[in-house]
Amino acid sequence: AQSVSQHNHHVILSEAASLELGCNYSYGGTVNLFWYVQYPGQHLQLLLKYFSGDPLVKGIKGFEAEFIKSKFSFNLRKPSVQWSDTAEYFCAVKTSGTYKYIFGTGTRLKVLA
Amino acid sequence: DTAVSQTPKYLVTQMGNDKSIKCEQNLGHDTMYWYKQDSKKFLKIMFSYNNKELIINETVPNRFSPKSPDKAHLNLHINSLELGDSAVYFCASSQPGFTGELFFGEGSRLTVL
Numbered sequence: 001a002q003s004v005s006q007h008n009h010h011v012i013l014s015e016a017a018s019l020e021l022g023c024n025y026s027y028g029g030t031v032n033l034f035w036y037v038q039y040p041g042q043h044l045q046l047l048l049k050y051f052s053g054d055p056l057v058k059g060i061k062g063f064e065a066e067f068i069k070s071k072f073s074f075n076l077r078k079p080s081v082q083w084s085d086t087a088e089y090f091c092a093v094k095t096s097g098t099y100k101y102i103f104g105t106g107t108r109l110k111v112l113a
Numbered sequence: 114d115t116a117v118s119q120t121p122k123y124l125v126t127q128m129g130n131d132k133s134i135k136c137e138q139n140l141g142h143d144t145m146y147w148y149k150q151d152s153k154k155f156l157k158i159m160f161s162y163n164n165k166e167l168i169i170n171e172t173v174p175n176r177f178s179p180k181s182p183d184k185a186h187l188n189l190h191i192n193s194l195e196l197g198d199s200a201v202y203f204c205a206s207s208q209p210g211f212t213g214e215l216f217f218g219e220g221s222r223l224t225v226l
Contacts, residue, residue, distance in 0.1 A: 023208055036217075038154075042219070043218060044156075044215075044217045045204065046214050046216075047155060049214050054192055062179075088154050090156065091116050092215075099169060099207075100158060100169055100171075101146075101158070101207075101215055102158070105153075105154075106154045106155070106156070108154070
């Protein structure tokens, strides 16, 4: 069965620090990859997505992610975090030929002012 | 205009009661979903409908019954509520095709006492 792993469950950073959140998936075929953010008390919003082409994807709010097919990874990065980036971050995978979006367990990011 | 709207936002009820959550999307999407987010923020897919047809039915107790009267609406009815049903239930929709992302509603927080 397909699965998505997010290794960092809790991350605490100071403002201006760089961020990298890991995401690995288990599926050998074609995938569509997503990062979502959930601010406290809110719904999930799309940060960025990858489906083909340039493996370095730029999203909103200065986030980017790199798809490395050989490593089955889609890590999220931001060069300089802000206090307002405090949120839960979810990686998700959708495989071709299915309707199912599978989510990782999430990473809780806290940015200290 | 809210793209995916759910009602009610909050629901507090006693064990054993029956309750429903409604979802509507105005994005013209064909596919709609119910996800359950537990207290640890884990997102688990429950059901999906594509153009009123049930296409995903995960291992969910049969006390949960989805219903899609048309492709813009997906409701969730829960019978004989249990304490473990307490969670946030998110409705989502997506475009048909491989590359579309999920659009989430704001969630319905269910508390069973």
